[in-house]
Amino acid sequence: MLPAATGLHIGIEVAGTLAFALSGIVEAARKKLDAVGVCVVAGVAAFGGGTLRDVLLDRRPLFWIEQSWYVWSVLLLCMAAMWLMRAKHFRPTQRSMQWPDALGLGLFAATGTQIALGLHMPALISVLMGVITATFGGVLRDIVCNEIPTAFHDHHPYAVCAFAGGWVVVLLQWLGFDPDWVVALGAATATLLRLAALHFEWRLPTWKLDGDD
Amino acid sequence: MLPAATGLHIGIEVAGTLAFALSGIVEAARKKLDAVGVCVVAGVAAFGGGTLRDVLLDRRPLFWIEQSWYVWSVLLLCMAAMWLMRAKHFRPTQRSMQWPDALGLGLFAATGTQIALGLHMPALISVLMGVITATFGGVLRDIVCNEIPTAFHDHHPYAVCAFAGGWVVVLLQWLGFDPDWVVALGAATATLLRLAALHFEWRLPTWKLDGDD
Amino acid sequence: MLPAATGLHIGIEVAGTLAFALSGIVEAARKKLDAVGVCVVAGVAAFGGGTLRDVLLDRRPLFWIEQSWYVWSVLLLCMAAMWLMRAKHFRPTQRSMQWPDALGLGLFAATGTQIALGLHMPALISVLMGVITATFGGVLRDIVCNEIPTAFHDHHPYAVCAFAGGWVVVLLQWLGFDPDWVVALGAATATLLRLAALHFEWRLPTWKLDGDD
DSSP states (O other): OOOOOOHHHHHHHHHHHHHHHHHHHHHHHHTTOBHHHHHHHHHHHHHHHHHHHHHHHTOOSOHHHHSTHHHHHHHHHHHHHHHHHHTTSOOOOTTTTHHHHHHHHHHHHHHHHHHHHHTTOOHHHHHHHHHHHHHHHHHHHHHHTTSOOHHHHSOSOSHHHHHHHHHHHHHHHHTTOOHHHHHHHHHHHHHHHHHHHHHTTOOOOBOOOTTOO | OOOOOOHHHHHHHHHHHHHHHHHHHHHHHHTTOBHHHHHHHHHHHHHHHHHHHHHHHTOOSOHHHHSTHHHHHHHHHHHHHHHHHHTTSOOOOTTTTHHHHHHHHHHHHHHHHHHHHHTTOOHHHHHHHHHHHHHHHHHHHHHHTTSOOHHHHSOSOSHHHHHHHHHHHHHHHHTTOOHHHHHHHHHHHHHHHHHHHHHHTOOOOBOOOTTOO | OOOOOOHHHHHHHHHHHHHHHHHHHHHHHHTTOBHHHHHHHHHHHHHHHHHHHHHHHTOOSOHHHHSTHHHHHHHHHHHHHHHHHHTTSOOOOTTTTHHHHHHHHHHHHHHHHHHHHHTTOOHHHHHHHHHHHHHHHHHHHHHHTTSOOHHHHSOSOSHHHHHHHHHHHHHHHHTTOOHHHHHHHHHHHHHHHHHHHHHHTOOOOBOOOTTOO
């Protein structure tokens, strides 16, 4: 039931992984971590979400353990980014990270949901697994850097976009679409929603307990 | 050896889960997280302890994956709580949370210990699994919210009550009591100890390294 | 392929575990945690790295679940340390912790790498597992205590030493050395590198994004 890993799938995974690794490098540099910290935070951001999904679903071996060139790629990206940051050729801004981050969000939400559906998980659980794949790399990155995860308090829709993309995957799979199209359309939904949310400055509701602090 | 999930067991689990979810909602609202953050922190508080126990013991599928109505219940509770908080009908205080929290503590400590005993774990490990089930939802909730876990520094007995309840379960199981009674008495021990600790303001010893900061 | 657990291996594991437990006790006391917090942070520091390694590699039962005297030893160490701290006979300083910590780092890096090699993991993954075993106890300890992990931002080589020790294990195993010698030489490499790094005040490069904060 699980679609064979086609070239499209692998390309998607690699693009998402590197996008998230880059977000980790930027946050680590901003927190003035050392070279080891940069590599670890990049690795946590890139592999954290998929690893948590696989641990929860008991899928082994983990994707980055089975295909260790993933780890090499992230290490090389870290080296290159650190060298460029030293040489001042590369100054990643919060803004410049939004595009690769939105892409990674959509890609991981779609593939995570599809993997869980392939294991015959119920629809809600599959969508949650997509959301976990897409967001927990960033959540763990922020926890390691001792921050409240931005996914939970920046008030712009983020996990919600992954949630919507996951339901698109569930729906299209149920309608019998081709697996490649399912992933592509689910990922596009989540990514475009995220970019729209940033562009139109949509905001999530917040709560405040009065007289509490 | 593992008792069949009776109606009593399921009722207990649901009560404990919702009590902890509520504690997550309150903390997330206090930290001014957005709607997604409220749902995630509630989910982490409700399912974190049991999930960590199951990952450590390698029990799959996870209880909330197998029975996805757990996740729906927590989502509905979050929706209802957020709606009520908006409408100002619901102002949870630290104090009002103590009763459901003490109940959840006792219930999860007892069922967690019993599950580990059913897998033929040694007594100390089983009790630890009960303590992990009962306390790590709250610990992970506090870590996500970027706080030192209250379980470790509020100086009122909390995990210690779960520890005591766990040993009651071990003792009664060893004496051959009926599984339902074992859980009920273990849970009552932990819950009552916790309520007594709050009422009489028992304090745990602390340490301070002189001249250190 | 996996070497039988000889007396040397067990002695090494116990020494490393107690060294890391002690580092947890000291940090918990410094953060003014209560008695439960001291025990939990000590347990997280002592067992966290090996547990994460085993969860990632899907090795069960976990070592401290299979051999529960590990847990008893750490509990006893906590009791003794708390009693001594109360009586002011024991004032652990940051400096006094450096030796046992460096020893634990080397020992866990070497045994972690060897365990992963024994499961036929690729070289890079095995070394990473050694680094995770050696450093994530401390990382989780710092996360629980709400600090940025010192392993990532104190700018002195720490994980890098474990990394080097892991590659020594890979090389010697590949050359066909006796497993005991492999562990001993790998551990010695990491420990001595760490002590040299502290003594000569080697520093890791850092990055700073200009105009960013």
